[in-house]
Amino acid sequence: xxxxxxxxxxxxxxxxxxxxxxxxxxxxxxxxxxxxxxxxxxxxxxxxxxxxxxxxxxxxxxxxxxxxxxxx
Numbered sequence: 001x002x003x004x005x006x007x008x009x010x011x012x013x014x015x016x017x018x019x020x021x022x023x024x025x026x027x028x029x030x031x032x033x034x035x036x037x038x039x040x041x042x043x044x045x046x047x048x049x050x051x052x053x054x055x056x057x058x059x060x061x062x063x064x065x066x067x068x069x070x071x072x
Contacts, residue, residue, distance in 0.1 A: 001025075002065065005044045013037070017046060017059050025050065025059045033063035040064075 001019055008015040013029040027048070029037040048059040 001050050001059075002045065002047045005040060005042050005046060008040060008042060010038065015040070017048065017062070019050075023057060025057050026053070026055070027059040027062050031058070031060050031062050033061050035062070035064055 001021075003017040003019040003025065006016045006018040006024060015027055017025045017027055019025050025048070031048075032040070045065040046059075046062050047065050048062040051058050051060050
């Protein structure tokens with residue numbers, strides 16, 4: 001799935017992603033692939049896998065979406 005980082009609670013180590021379908025998805029800093037949690041910003045486009053956790057939907061393997069370069 002894809003979406004954008006909606007909110008980051010840095011001192012607690014988690015945040016929320018607004019998925020393209022409008023759902024708010026929880027993520028934990030431990031679910032980031034290669035990203036530095038402290039460098040992650042609200043509004044950043046991300047892709048992730050979705051899982052039903054004990055408290056609702058949770059994002060796994062979160063990583064920022066890299067813009068693909070066009071070749072002419």
